Amino acid sequence: METKNSISSYKIATAYIGTIVGAGFASGQEVLQFFGVFGIWGLIGIILITGMFAVFGYGIMKVAKKIKADSHLPVIREVSGAKIGYLIDIVITAFLYGAVVTMAAGMGAIFLEEFNLSQTLGSAVLLGLTLVTVLFGIKGVLSTLSVVVPILMLTVLTISVASIATNWGTLMGNLSWTATEQAPVPFWPMSALIYTSYNIVIAIAVLAPLGLMASDENMKKGAILSGIGLGMGAGIITAAILANVPQVLTVEVPMLLIAGQVSPLLRVFYTVALIAGVYTTAVACLYGFGARVISPESVNFKYLVVGASVIAFFLSGVGFSSLVGILFPAVGYAGLLLLGSLTYTMLKGYQVNFSQYFNLWRLPGVGYRKLLTGNEKEQNKRRRNKN
Structure with a gap:
């Protein structure tokens, strides 16, 4: 029975998955670069991330429960030490800001590919709305994340399954296809590890408090359900991408192209859901970045987020796919410090007396x-x- 201090495995899984599957994941660009370009080997890489998400997710919650941590900072310091922990916290803060830039570029790509409007206009509109929301009305928007993300993912998975069903023969013929020269991480097992790494860096902020509220059995079940859910989602999207190569390599938002081939009406619905996902993600990340640098109650908070938004506008000109290929691997490599420390901590807990x-x-x-x-x-x- 669930008590005040024990949440269900289902709630753990939904919180964990919801943290990782955002607008970048739903656009298809993230999955394309880390798995799709490797063909059938990318699908095998997804099997690896299924296990890693489960193992590392459980490990974080286990450590949090052991030291009674109510946030991610004590967990990071417990497994990595004060100095490395401080470095990892900087990486998390930088990634939050990088996500704002990436979402701005993503909105620019949507404006261009869906509405034939300027990318610059799309980025400016998103950052303007995001800034106003952070300064005046963030609470309502953050609460919509729990609604927008599931709808967005359900739409993406529906489109992917429909595309796979209608292009099954093409998918089977493309399994041997690869475009590794376009991969930000050139070796598929390493790509799977880096993908896991940068996602764990973000997910630890949610997983640590969950560990304090769940029983050991629920933590294990929740971690396993999360790994399976994330693996299945990434696998289905990868299969849909492989059923539509090489066309998807020419666009910034692969799922827009795939949705249009399935149904024009479904493409419209997906576009609306994706715009909502990009907006809510940008709001959450800009507020999260600002709050980690300075107290939201401080008078300087608004100057910080205004300045950060202006700089993000110029940085977004790099392009959505380029930012995904640069920012995410960079954070993933830095996050290996956390995964390495966490692995060592977990192994210490299973020492064999030799x-x-x-x-x-x-x-x-x-x-x-x-x-x-x-x-x-x-x-x-x-x-x-x-x-």
């Missing part, structure tokens, strides 16, 4: 003979019996 074997190395002569030939007394007894 001391009985290591003691042999302290007695070179007798030790090696025991290891290789068994007990010396038994050896002498066998020799006497033989004689």
